[in-house]
Amino acid sequence: MHNKFRRIALSLWSFNQSFYPMKILVCISNVPDTTSKINFTDGDTQFDKNGVQYVINPNDEFGLTRAMWFKEKQGATVHVVSVGEADAEPTLRKALAIGADEAIRVNAHPSDGFFVARQLAEVVQKGEYSLVIAGRESIDYNGGMVPGMLAHLLGMNFVNTCISLEIDGNNATAEREIDGGKETLSTSLPLVIGGQKGLVEESDLRIPNMRGIMMARKKALHLVEPVEAPQRTQDQKFEKPAPKGAVKLVDANNLDQLIDLLHNEAKVI
Amino acid sequence: MSILVYAETENGKLKKNALELASYAGALANTLGAQVVAMTIGAENASELGKYGVNKVLNVTQSELSSFNAQAYASALTQALQSEGATVALIGSSADSKYMAPLFAAQANASYVPNVVEQPLSTSPFQVKRTAFSNKGFAITEMSADVKVIGVASNSFGLQEKETACEVTDFNVNLGDGDFKTKSVEVDKVVGKATIADADIVVSAGRGLKGPENWGMIEEMADILGAATACSKPVSDLGWRPHGEHVGQTGKPVATNLYFAIGISGAIQHLAGVSASKVKVVINTDPEAPFFKAADYGVVGDAFEVVPQLIEKLKEFKAQNA
Numbered sequence: 001m002h003n004k005f006r007r008i009a010l011s012l013w014s015f016n017q018s019f020y021p022m023k024i025l026v027c028i029s030n031v032p033d034t035t036s037k038i039n040f041t042d043g044d045t046q047f048d049k050n051g052v053q054y055v056i057n058p059n060d061e062f063g064l065t066r067a068m069w070f071k072e073k074q075g076a077t078v079h080v081v082s083v084g085e086a087d088a089e090p091t092l093r094k095a096l097a098i099g100a101d102e103a104i105r106v107n108a109h110p111s112d113g114f115f116v117a118r119q120l121a122e123v124v125q126k127g128e129y130s131l132v133i134a135g136r137e138s139i140d141y142n143g144g145m146v147p148g149m150l151a152h153l154l155g156m157n158f159v160n161t162c163i164s165l166e167i168d169g170n171n172a173t174a175e176r177e178i179d180g181g182k183e184t185l186s187t188s189l190p191l192v193i194g195g196q197k198g199l200v201e202e203s204d205l206r207i208p209n210m211r212g213i214m215m216a217r218k219k220a221l222h223l224v225e226p227v228e229a230p231q232r233t234q235d236q237k238f239e240k241p242a243p244k245g246a247v248k249l250v251d252a253n254n255l256d257q258l259i260d261l262l263h264n265e266a267k268v269i
Numbered sequence: 270m271s272i273l274v275y276a277e278t279e280n281g282k283l284k285k286n287a288l289e290l291a292s293y294a295g296a297l298a299n300t301l302g303a304q305v306v307a308m309t310i311g312a313e314n315a316s317e318l319g320k321y322g323v324n325k326v327l328n329v330t331q332s333e334l335s336s337f338n339a340q341a342y343a344s345a346l347t348q349a350l351q352s353e354g355a356t357v358a359l360i361g362s363s364a365d366s367k368y369m370a371p372l373f374a375a376q377a378n379a380s381y382v383p384n385v386v387e388q389p390l391s392t393s394p395f396q397v398k399r400t401a402f403s404n405k406g407f408a409i410t411e412m413s414a415d416v417k418v419i420g421v422a423s424n425s426f427g428l429q430e431k432e433t434a435c436e437v438t439d440f441n442v443n444l445g446d447g448d449f450k451t452k453s454v455e456v457d458k459v460v461g462k463a464t465i466a467d468a469d470i471v472v473s474a475g476r477g478l479k480g481p482e483n484w485g486m487i488e489e490m491a492d493i494l495g496a497a498t499a500c501s502k503p504v505s506d507l508g509w510r511p512h513g514e515h516v517g518q519t520g521k522p523v524a525t526n527l528y529f530a531i532g533i534s535g536a537i538q539h540l541a542g543v544s545a546s547k548v549k550v551v552i553n554t555d556p557e558a559p560f561f562k563a564a565d566y567g568v569v570g571d572a573f574e575v576v577p578q579l580i581e582k583l584k585e586f587k588a589q590n591a
């Protein structure tokens with residue numbers, strides 16, 4: 001009797017698995033373009049957004065493109081989310097133009113990694129996503145902490161510096177970059193990854209076309225308010241690196257001098 | 270009060286970075302009046318940590334933990350933190366440590382700040398200085414939770430000896446199935462060669478080298494120096510070199526003592542990723558290449574002439590200084 005019930009439950013479950021496509025959430029950090037000059041204002045307490053172009057965090061762009069592959073080849077649904085103020089919306093629209101189905105903006109200033117992870121956890125739980133694709137790090141604050149903290153909050157599996165990802169039913173095979181090589185991991189959904197270049201090749205990244213941009217205007221961009229969550233870190237002040245002294249040029253025919261400088265002056269060889 | 274250090278090992282030996290973290294902890298212990306406890310997994314030479322200020326080593330020898338698993342290692346570290354009642358934990362910047370750190374910090378309800386470049390500026394309130402904006406700036410960050418997890422940037426503090434009586438004890442970790450839901454299937458790693466993360470010297474080359482067939486001299490120069498090889502982004506995008514060698518803002522960060530940039534123009538994204546290196550040497554045909562503005566030493570010249578000569582001179586130098 002017990003066993004029979006289990007069998008029915010199991011077959012219903014696998015029916016559900018094949019019937020409902022995988023739901024993927026791609027986490028998008030809205031960051032200054034890589035060519036941006038970095039300046040600070042308000043007595044060096046704020047990042048100066050003046051004249052700065054914002055883009056999808058490069059690591060997230062690789063993840064979004066991989067998500068598009070799961071959508072096209074495996075029928076997945078792809079939503080994107082950003083914790084940010086209204087100025088994050090053009091970046092979310094760009095993700096919609098690239099092909100995401102819906103976007104969510106959590107209306108809060110993303111000032112602390114734990115706070116952001118807590119907001120994202122709420123979105124993942126409500127939306128019942130089984131795969132969360134985030135980036136290894138955002139190129140602005142370089143925390144590299146949101147995906148791991150999110151995985152912990154949700155009790156999901158986690159693979160960082162992920163350079164390839166295959167999903168088969170509930171099983172996942174991922175590769176991650178390690179120092180001096182790579183490691184292949186086997187894990188299962190629900191899963192969070194911290195992705196980067198390698199998930200797809202540079203040449204596969206998509207630039208939104210006219211049709212995508214038109215369609216993106218009609219797609220849903222949901223606005224949700226943040227939940228209460230503690231801030232565990234606070235940036236108090238910013239500094240720029242000290243200006244660099246002039247380069248010492250060595251004549252190409254006098255390389256002994258270079259070796260001498262590296263040995264006796266810089267003391268690095 | 271105690272400070273917990275996660276001292277990483279490789280093939281049973283402490284990594285150099287573990288000694289740097291111990292040194293950092295030793296200095297911080299003086300400020301805080303704390304003792305330093307290190308947790309290490311399968312270190313044969315654990316007592317060496319005593320040279321750098323560690324009072325006590327918790328050595329984990331369980332076979333389930335003999336190879337890296339982020340979740341299980343995070344649990345181990347959380348248990349070590351709790352059993353010692355530590356309020357500050359120090360983690361390095363290797364790929365493994367950066368994978369584990371957020372899991373550990375979340376488990377420990379801690380404030381976590383990575384890429385910290387010096388001793389805390391103040392301990393009450395607790396403030397640290399870290400790189401931000403891909404090395405284009407620094408942030409002074411306050412850590413407000415009771416437990417603080419500090420990710421120390423590689424090569425930012427160096428080694429500082431502090432001879433200390435050090436006790437090594439076995440530490441047993443309670444592990445559950447939940448700790449092993451992600452399993453390693455295969456590790457594909459270059460052996461016997463320095464990695465970008467660990468090397469003191471990195472020899473890096475760019476599109477100026479014209480094609481993959483010309484990397485022999487780069488490899489040779491790296492060999493002589495015991496250096497790791499690296500490359501600019503287009504070089505890996507073109508498939509001339511493996512992706513793992515791509516350094517810069519969207520590749521690996523480099524924080525070595527010495528960085529050679531050969532035939533690399535010095536685009537802002539490249540510089541952002543390598544500027545934490547202490548001494549930079551540029552070899553480039555174009556005297557206007559932007560990299561010269563960010564370099565310490567420069568040679569204006571053709572890599573195909575300069576590098577082979579430099580290799581000969583380095584060989585002579587090594588022979589004399591061996």
Ligand SMILES: Cc1cc2nc3c(=O)[nH]c(=O)nc-3n(C[C@H](O)[C@H](O)[C@H](O)COP(=O)(O)OP(=O)(O)OC[C@H]3O[C@@H](n4cnc5c(N)ncnc54)[C@H](O)[C@@H]3O)c2cc1C
Pocket residue numbers: 034058474475476477478500501502503504515516517518519520531532533534535536537538539542552553554555558570571572573
């Ligand atoms: C979003 C984004 C992210 C990026 N991230 C990165 C990154 O992380 N890392 C990165 O490296 N780039 C990155 N880039 C690319 C970056 O903008 C540059 O295009 C790239 O760094 C240039 O590589 P290079 O210097 O090897 O090539 P080039 O710019 O083509 O420079 C080649 C140099 O070699 C010199 N040269 C030519 N022949 C010789 C010779 N015989 N001997 C000596 N010198 C010679 C030339 O004078 C020139 O300075 C990024 C770009 C974007 C848009």
Ligand SMILES: Nc1ncnc2c1ncn2[C@@H]1O[C@H](COP(=O)(O)O)[C@@H](O)[C@H]1O
Pocket residue numbers: 027028029030057059060081082083084110113116133134135136137138139141142143144145146147
């Ligand atoms: N404000 C945010 N909104 C959505 N996702 C974010 C946000 N901040 C960080 N992430 C995700 O977490 C990754 C790592 O970011 P970080 O921990 O800030 O370095 C990014 O690549 C994003 O995928």
